[in-house]
Amino acid sequence: MRERAPKILRGPVPRNKEDDQVVYIDGDSAPRILFSGEDLLLEDLPIGTRVLYPKPPIEGLANPGAAIRYALNHPLDTEPLYAQLAPGMRVTIAVDDISLPLPPMVTPDIRQTVIEILLELLDANGVDDVHIIVANSLHRRMTAPEMKRMVGAKIYDAFYPDRFYNHDAEDPDGIVHLGKTDHNEPVNINRRAVESDLLIYVNINLVPMDGGHKSVALGLCDYESLRPHHEPETIRASDSYMDPKRSALNTKVERQGALIDRHMNVFHIETAINNRIYAGATAFLSKNEDEFTEFDRLKCEAMRWTLSKMPRAAKRKLFHSIPAQYQMVAVYAGKTDPVHERILKHNWDQYGLHVRGQADVLICPVPFISPYNVNSILNPLLVQVMGLGYFHNFYRGKPLLKKGGVMILTHPCYDDFDHNHHPSYIEFFNRLLPETRDAMKLRHKYEEEFAKNPSYIEMYRRGNAYHGAHPFFMWYWGENGRQHVGKVIVAGAENAHVPKILGWDRADSLPEAIAMAKSAVGPSPEITMMHHPPIVMADME
């Protein structure tokens, strides 16, 4: 009699769970909720699928005001702020723009809390030459209501528009050349910031690629200063953006930052927040679906039904009007590097999941928002940024997806652009991408034409448009993902031409996309889904 061979469990049968937030789908598992733009999908995932859930929110600081004051009085590697102030000084406060945090947080925004304390301190020390600059780099200018929401009515009324304004990277008189790094990278920075006796940068570090030297070197610079690192080669060499030590992008920015620190007196205030996007009626969106109560299920169904009856513009408006319930979990002040190092630890404590083993197929639901479309449309180029730029880079150690694996995105991929915010994206998408998707070719052949297009420059300076070069940066942003991922399939794409222009495949539904993925990577793939938002990142073994 032949001895029966031991049963081989195919597929991703566990195993020791790497982390409490890692869930494996079995026969009894509930369907999972996936964002698909402004809609919510409810899908049964194949048995064995690994789902990475965000960690529960770290408890926020009980008294953020006291924590901020403590940080200002006990800064790292520098004198307390009050000791650096003197009457008659010229001080500039720079703040992150509307791309941080995402979605915009419930008021009072952390920036408001910090600036209120700063202004009290400055006033008490006789400093009255104070400007507040939004460090928007080549992002769109924030509108007046957005700026008011960010800092509160009191500060807004006192400072806007003469002493509270957006950075202008195209103002020929507003930019100063500080010099070049030893690698010949130019550093051109906002004149007011450079000519101030003290620059105080107030940051909200949403993810580990934010903050540090990036705040001033990128937020207050011009196009020429961005070019050395916002380019395909640097992006390819970044493994990943979220792991600064292994990010070529970060290395170059640090060089620029070091030069800035030699010329300017910069006092950094960095804050970390938890991942409490949802609370109250929408809290179910960050829960494990297996743990839903009846009421959660009811709310989920009600929300899905309501969304299915609403026009897309109304759904978009609805989602953009729900602020995130973020709370500050840490604040440090002082010199750039020690401050940032501590904040990064808090970021990873909140987002990082211990994950073992790469996946053959990675499912990434794409929500309605990215850093570049607050109060606007997630256009096709931004869907690309979310998938290949951000989600692919949400790792430390090695990518969550195997080299050549399949990434499945859930998004309608509508051919819809905001004419006021993204005019250059439209030309980029419709004129350039059909010609080539080669980032190198795009950079060398077309980037400068767009960057210097007088219409785009004027729309950036006078309107609320992203800079003409920005769609290129968005395309480069997906470059390391594009080099790594074998195939991208968009599940639920409502048209064929958008995925085709992006170089992707489309499927009507998630099950169809998974079937297509199996034909590419084999019949029993290791499938992993990132259950976001809120953000979850893989800290790979």
Next chain:
Amino acid sequence: MGAAAFYDLDGTLVRTNLVHAFAFSARNQQGILKSIVKTAATLVSVPMFMAADFYNRRLFNDLFFVRYRGESEDRLRCLAEELFDTVLRPSIFPGAYELIDKSRQLGLRQVLVTGALDITVGPLAKHLKIDDYVTNRLEFVDGYATGRLLPPVMAAATKASWMRIYAEKENLNLSDCYAYSDSMSDLPMLSVVGHPTAVNPDIRLRGTAQQHDWPILDLR
């Protein structure tokens, strides 16, 4: 091959239009009574001009330029400098200087393509450092305006035709050229270049620009 930036003038780079220029000449007639009568007649005609322009730029031209009949060429030329100083220069949109400046930095030839009169455009073009311009020209007989325009009349499709011929003559690649206008009547002019932009557009041009995914710029 080179490239150029073609600009419409009225409403695009300056706040004023043809009627403002005419009103200035009406206000500065020889004799107070004549000035009052001509100014009043101009004011009364404004709604008609607006309606005609909304309907068709050619109809507007036919109705409008006839008002110049009998004006002396010398006098119009005499008034041109003053018109520029008192009316046109203060009406230049703040963003216009910068737009032209950035455009020139790109090495583009700066060209005005306007339905305004040559007499009024000259000083403005000089002030904005425009390389070339084409305008409408009044017909004068024995030094007095007949109220007709000399062909080609710069409006709608004629502007586009002129640009094509100009590009050929000057060895310009229209695909690399830029065009800026505020009015739906300039759709042909915007359509012949590779980089059209609607500037301070009226509602019809705004809609068209959005449909064609053209940039929309506000220089005001």
